[in-house]
Amino acid sequence: MRKPTLRTGVRWKISIAIAGVGALVAMTLSLVVHNAARVSMLDNARDVQMDRVLLAQRWYEQSKNKDPRFNTKINDPAVPKDLQKLVRQGRRGSYVHEPAEGPAEIWAAVPLSNGDVLSLHSQFAGRSATIIQALDRALIIGSVSVVFGGCALGVLIGGSLSRRLRKAAAAAGNVAQGNTDVRVRDAIGGVVRDETDELARAVDALTDALNARIEAERRVTADIAHELRTPVTGLLTAAELLPPGRPAELVRDRAQAMRTLVEDVLEVARLDSASERAELQEIALGEFVARRVAVLAPDAVVCVVHESYVNTDPRRLERILGNLLANAAKHGKQPVEVTVEGRVVRVRDHGPGFPEELLAEGPSRFRTGASDRAGQGHGLGLTIAEGQARVLGARLTFRNANAAPEGAAAQDGAGGAVAVLWLPEHAPTNTGSFAVLPPADGDGGGGDGDGDRRQRHRHRRP
Structure with missing residues (x-):
């Protein structure tokens, strides 16, 4: 307690x-x-x-x-x-x-x-x-x-110190969110030098050290993946020359899995470097999602609640959809539902839902979730999807749908994992800066239950 x-x-x-x-x-x-x-x-x-x-x-x-x-x-x-x-x-x-x-x-x-x-x-x-x-x-x-004079003096002195500490906390929060260009010492400003400046210098030094370590790890990862690409490609080519049979199929399957892993690791390294830029194009979001889902997951159900035109990168958006659908197919249960409402895209399955670690900390590379998911995938799909969403200036959130109350009979459509992609109102600039995103509480949009206010179009793919 x-x-x-x-x-x-x-x-x-x-x-x-x-x-x-x-x-x-x-x-x-x-x-x-x-x-x-x-x-x-x-x-x-x-x-x-x-x-x-x-x-x-x-x-x-x-x-x-x-x-x-x-x-x-x-x-x-x-x-x-x-x-x-x-x-x-x-x-x-x-x-x-x-x-x-x-x-x-x-x-x-x-x-x-x-x-x-x-x-x-x-x-x-x-x-x-x-x-x-x-x-x-x-x-x-x-x-x-x-007494009153002391209070006024305390408010004056404490207010100045409090403002500096709040500025330092805000700058440190920006650093924690990935904006490593922010410097706490520059954020607090001021002429007087006190313990706040020592704290700011320590945080800035810690940020620089972490950035250097992260960059070194990213380079090592990228170098290893890059060096593995050539031998893995040769291995895959050699596997194609093996005589038909079960051993040849196993070798080709494992070689293809290794190649996919190498490509995913390279993509994660590129996304971590923050050098990726979106190639923008105006698209009808509902129509685009329906066409792509028909190819990526023919059994999925697509529901366009409200059509909207967005300025985004189609290739990266397709990559996000593909990874979300693949995750739902691996770890969830049918039916998989894709809902488009304005600039919001939801992907929901009816499986056990996301693990608590992912909901609390977000996707983590090489973590595949709960023990019942062991051995399925490399845990990079959602990490790549989140990184591609950052490049688009979008936000990707995860939650679990409400399951049936304990002791009650399971209802149709109860439970499951829900991934929500929020596309920004304004596309990212050429420098990669992001637009202002909507609030993070809830998943916004009102998908189910708004049938009397919005026209629904449901497409079921065979």
Whole structure:
């Protein structure tokens, strides 16, 4: 079971990191400044309170009526115990009491000559509290500004990095699709040099190394096939001179198979070199397919749903059809159906369908499919068909038709392999560049089920 994942961009990760650090720093500084300011104001209030009580002490001891002034009290029972203990020792002092609710209380007390205690009590309020509140507001506003500023800076920095990474990913994707002329370093651009440029250089170096290795393998394959062509042709010619009989038939059959393999390998090497160019010609696709299928697979059923004129290479298109029909005949079951609808050509059989490896990864040379197909062919037919489709600027897709539900009786026409050839709206240019292709999801076209909207022409070949 896959664990749930949260996907976020680099931009937001950097923004959140900067905002988090900014918020932590702002909160820490705000607390330090708040506490320092409050302690300083409380110390100042205690000094003022002590000056007042000393002034009241002098007034009290010099007056005759012994009447306390300046809101002072004699032997006030509310004086905190710690302060009372200090004064009883003949010392003067001040004390700050901070209740759970309400403002702090400032006490100051001094001993009198007759042994009494003169004390003064007031609350830490008024202008000092207003200053603290104003300071707190300023700190909150500053902290919020720092957080938002950090977010904006993170979005700016992360956005630039994210754009460069996305450009690098897009360029690497183009390379993976076969456009080896793309360079990631040129795609990301920019003046600043950072780790993204190192990644781009590494990807470009990897691309160059892979291209060199692929080109070397292609040349070796082409050279081997080319060198084998002459002796295989001589072997086939010599086999024709053998006296009639079963051994001669076996030799000629194996020699012909070897010759076919050599020709296919040479064709694959030419297609891999990306030097092939289509010789374009305007044709009626439905009529062309019907005529070619009648020769290549007389038992196949051709259905022209909608005729269309296309600009393509007839020779390469016939090669694609031949390989698809041969694959259906080898690995599928009858009937084989060929449907033409506009610029879309489908070839379907009613066999076990394509193996999962082919559906997931596409055709691979010398891979013949599942174990039940072992020994049949060399696995180059679909590879050549896909390569010829690229030369035409077309796309070749593969899927399996929906089979009957498990436990249910098999229905007519259920199951089978479906190969779909999408011909482009615009033919490839002389330089070999491809036209824009239709979306890859589904097989497009609506073949069956549209009989009430399009005229159908079905030709069954004997």
